Amino acid sequence: MAVTVHTLSPALGAEIRGVDLSRPLDEAEVRGIYDAWLAHQVIVFRDQTMSDEDHIRFGNHMGKVGEYKRPKTMRSKALADYHESVMLVSNIREDGEPIGALPDGEMMFHTDTTYDQKPHKATTLYAIEIPSRGGETLFANQYMTYDALPAAIRERLDGCVAYNAYEFGTTIKTKERYDAPEMRSARHPVFLRHPETGRMALYVNELMTEQVEGLDEAESRRLLDEIFALQKRPEFLYEHRWRVGDLVMWDNRCTLHARRDFPREERRLLRRITVEDGAMPRAA
Ligand SMILES: [Fe+2]
Numbered sequence: 278m279a280v281t282v283h284t285l286s287p288a289l290g291a292e293i294r295g296v297d298l299s300r301p302l303d304e305a306e307v308r309g310i311y312d313a314w315l316a317h318q319v320i321v322f323r324d325q326t327m328s329d330e331d332h333i334r335f336g337n338h339m340g341k342v343g344e345y346k347r348p349k350t351m352r353s354k355a356l357a358d359y360h361e362s363v364m365l366v367s368n369i370r371e372d373g374e375p376i377g378a379l380p381d382g383e384m385m386f387h388t389d390t391t392y393d394q395k396p397h398k399a400t401t402l403y404a405i406e407i408p409s410r411g412g413e414t415l416f417a418n419q420y421m422t423y424d425a426l427p428a429a430i431r432e433r434l435d436g437c438v439a440y441n442a443y444e445f446g447t448t449i450k451t452k453e454r455y456d457a458p459e460m461r462s463a464r465h466p467v468f469l470r471h472p473e474t475g476r477m478a479l480y481v482n483e484l485m486t487e488q489v490e491g492l493d494e495a496e497s498r499r500l501l502d503e504i505f506a507l508q509k510r511p512e513f514l515y516e517h518r519w520r521v522g523d524l525v526m527w528d529n530r531c532t533l534h535a536r537r538d539f540p541r542e543e544r545r546l547l548r549r550i551t552v553e554d555g556a557m558p559r560a561a
Contacts, residue, residue, distance in 0.1 A: 280309035284317070289418040289532065290515035291317035298325045298335050298524055307338050314339075314399070315474055318532045319416045319515060322524040327403055329548070332524075333360050336401060336550045339526065343397040343551030346390055347445055348459065353377065359548075366402070367546040377546065384448040384536035386417060386508055387484035388529045389551060392443035392461040396529055397551035404523040406546040411539030414517045419478040419531045421513045422504070423468060426479070430500055434489065437467045441485045448536075450484050464490070471530050472554075478531040479504065508533055519547075526552075 283292045291313055296306060314320045327335070336342040342362045345352075355376035356365060367377030390396040402414075423431075442462040444455045467489060469480035481489075483505045489497040507513075517525060527534060539545060 280306055280313075282309075282313045282317070285319075285321065286515040288421060288513050288515055289317055289416060290319040290321065290517070292321045292323065294323075296322060298322060298327050299331050301334060302338050311339060314526060314528065318418060318420075319517075319525065319527040321517065323520065324522045325403070325524045326522065327524060329360055329363060332401065332403055332548060332550055333362070335524070336362075336552050339399060339401075340552040340554070343390075343553045346393050346397075346461075346551075347378070351378070351445055351459075360550075362550055364549040365546065366549055367406075367544075368541065369406075369544050369546055379446065379448060379536075381541055382448060382536075383538040385450060385482075385484040386415075386505070386533040386535040387482045388480075388533050390529065391441045391465065391480075391482060391485045392463055394463045395554065396463075396465075398529060398554040399526055399552035400529060401524060401526040401550050401552065403548045404519045404521050404546075405548060406544045407519045407521055408539045408543035408545050411537055412519060412545055413537045414519070414525070415535045415537070416515045416517065416527060417508050417533040417535075418513045418515075419480070419508070419533060420471075420476050422508050422510075423477050423479045425507060425510075425513075426504070430503065431468075434467045434500065437492070438464050438490050439467050439481050439486050440464055440488045440490060441481075442487050443485045447484070454487060469530060471528075474531070476531070479508065480530070481505075482533050483508070 281294045345362050353376050365377030368380040369376050389400045442455045444457045444460045469478050
């Protein structure tokens with residue numbers, strides 16, 4: 278069956294049909310999927326039945342499955358049964374302990390592994406259990422926000438580097454500065470040239486970016502707040518309403534994502550695998 282691509286919103290996102298991710302993909306399928314992902318930034322496959330191994334194989338088709346960057350001590354007991362690169366995102370609790378990371382509630386806009394000096398290019402998330410309402414993921418197109426920046430801000434921040442920090446488990450940033458022992462940090466350009474498409478994207482985010490270096494604190498705060506407001510504009514977003522069996526893959530170099538709140542008492546379970554930068558897509 279041929280791979281077909283169906284746009285999901287004017288801003289970004291496409292659904293890919295005609296693919297069964299429970300089996301290895303051929304060269305043409307890998308190329309078609311990868312090109313659609315570069316073009317649409319977020320791709321969605323519906324009604325998939327994927328084991329842990331299927332998910333790992335898909336990650337390796339798209340590059341190389343990413344190493345788990347969080348401290349090993351933060352892996353729950355439930356993860357002992359999974360591949361070492363798997364992270365569960367879940368509010369399900371066993372013996373009072375969440376089996377996965379980021380269990381409850383709303384999560385601010387961010388992109389994954391920005392706290393690391395070598396972030397992973399893609400994140401893939403597979404839906405296993407989904408609450409009856411809430412928990413949607415909002416994706417924001419960072420090519421569009423870069424293009425929409427006022428010229429004065431673009432000139433002021435051209436060539437600037439920002440300091441990004443993350444305290445694992447934080448979903449809403451409440452402090453200007455994080456300095457807990459579990460915190461990781463990295464410096465990245467404010468404007469990133471996408472290494473594959475060549476397009477410029479904004480690469481700061483509300484959850485992890487603390488300051489633009491070389492600017493005084495007040496100016497940095499003012500410019501970042503203006504950018505964070507721009508990044509949330511509805512015309513730059515695609516909102517994904519999860520269904521069991523969805524596999525979603527997004528580009529961490531040109532999108533942000535955020536999570537809406539959902540009922541604490543309802544179960545939510547997704548399996549996450551990241552894909553490392555650099556490798557070309559591969560068929561099995
Ligand atoms: Fe995330």
